[in-house]
Amino acid sequence: MTTYNYSRLSLAPMLDLTDRHFRYLCRILSKNMLLYTEMVTTGAIIYGKGDYLSFNEEEHPVSLQLGGANHEHLAICAGIGEERGYDEINLNVGCPSDRVQNGSFGAVLMRSPDLVCDCVKAMKDRVSIPVTVKTRLGVDELDDYDYIHSFVAKLRDAGVDGMTIHARMAFLKGMSPRENRDKPPLNYDRVYQLKRDFPDLHLSINGNISTLDDALKHLEYVDGVMMGRAIYQNPYMLMDVDERIFNQKPSRRMSRKECVRACYPYIENYLSQGGALKHISRHFLGMFNTCPNSRQFRQYMAQNHYREGADISVLEKAMSFIPDEEISAEQ
Structure with a gap:
């Protein structure tokens, strides 16, 4: 097989x-x-x-x-x-x-x-x-x-x-x-x-x-x-x-914010080539769905990530509404 x-x-x-x-x-x-x-x-x-x-x-x-x-x-x-x-x-x-x-x-x-x-x-x-x-x-x-x-x-x-x-x-x-x-x-x-x-x-x-x-x-x-x-x-x-699922324990568990920030080099490279933040950031809208203040995160993103010249500072500001406490992944 x-x-x-x-x-x-x-x-x-x-x-x-x-x-x-x-x-x-x-x-x-x-x-x-x-x-x-x-x-x-x-x-x-x-x-x-x-x-x-x-x-x-x-x-x-x-x-x-x-x-x-x-x-x-x-x-x-x-x-x-x-x-x-x-x-x-x-x-x-x-x-x-x-x-x-x-x-x-x-x-x-x-x-x-x-x-x-x-x-x-x-x-x-x-x-x-x-x-x-x-x-x-x-x-x-x-x-x-x-x-x-x-x-x-x-x-x-x-x-x-x-x-x-x-x-x-x-x-x-x-x-x-x-x-x-x-x-x-x-x-x-x-x-x-x-x-x-x-x-x-x-x-x-x-x-x-x-x-x-x-x-x-x-x-x-x-x-x-x-x-x-x-x-x-x-x-x-x-x-x-x-x-x-794969029985491979990661060396370190990342928080939601850390996962988003791990994408920053990729985002910055994309922006440098003329891409728009919204093409990537729209996929982050579900990352904080179970967190306190997730609505504020989404609202700020919706109002700002589509604007011309939007960059990772928009993501940082949006994530500032979310407390830093770690929450288990499947919640």
Whole structure:
């Protein structure tokens, strides 16, 4: 069985949230967890004018999530991702947004398992790094266990190195992308059953996992746990990840303020290149959510971090509202 210890806990790909700035903050907090990019479409990489693949060397291990359905284009993009230094390539087969539906990829691909297998094989033939798939339990009427079992079996036979399964259905008809995040009922037991049926396949679970206690419970049944919005809303919970999930006690525990200040060299470098503070500082708004005066912190940030010329003095002033007492990470 192929094992990737770093995927015992991973950061879920989230559009407009898990950019390289937030991933940098996550790496300050945890040295071991796997970080995913936002989904990047093959069209953006091949035809776009911007650089959609930039990341910081400090982010490793980091996985590039691709969106697309053309196996040749996916192979090209996977190759570019490997050349750029990514540690893993992940194919999105679970996103239910209108954008991916119009492009016939994401969760739409659950209707075409043979096509997904062709895509995986093409990427595997191109790169030497792991190729994984993130998907759901089913789509629309394809909602029984036999279907997802067959889907996973075909991908295993195609050589996929691992899968992350969001323990919900995707409904492309009659449900918005936002509703798809929360409304379809969770079925963790079905993911556990898949792990029992495919013991040699590296399998991670995703979906409404909000604490490290929850993650540890899931790790009794699967190989990895993916968390998203809970981390974004309270990034400081990651301060406990290396010790609790990866059994590596840090030499020194950092406070929330110290974690933010550890980003200052990165921020100053970004500002010196013409970047705006708000592009990074927006990701700090959840760092003090459980602290006294967190509202004042957020208010000051909201009023000042977007201003032209804003620098780390804005962060220092905002943090001055927060008492210095240390608070445990998962509070």
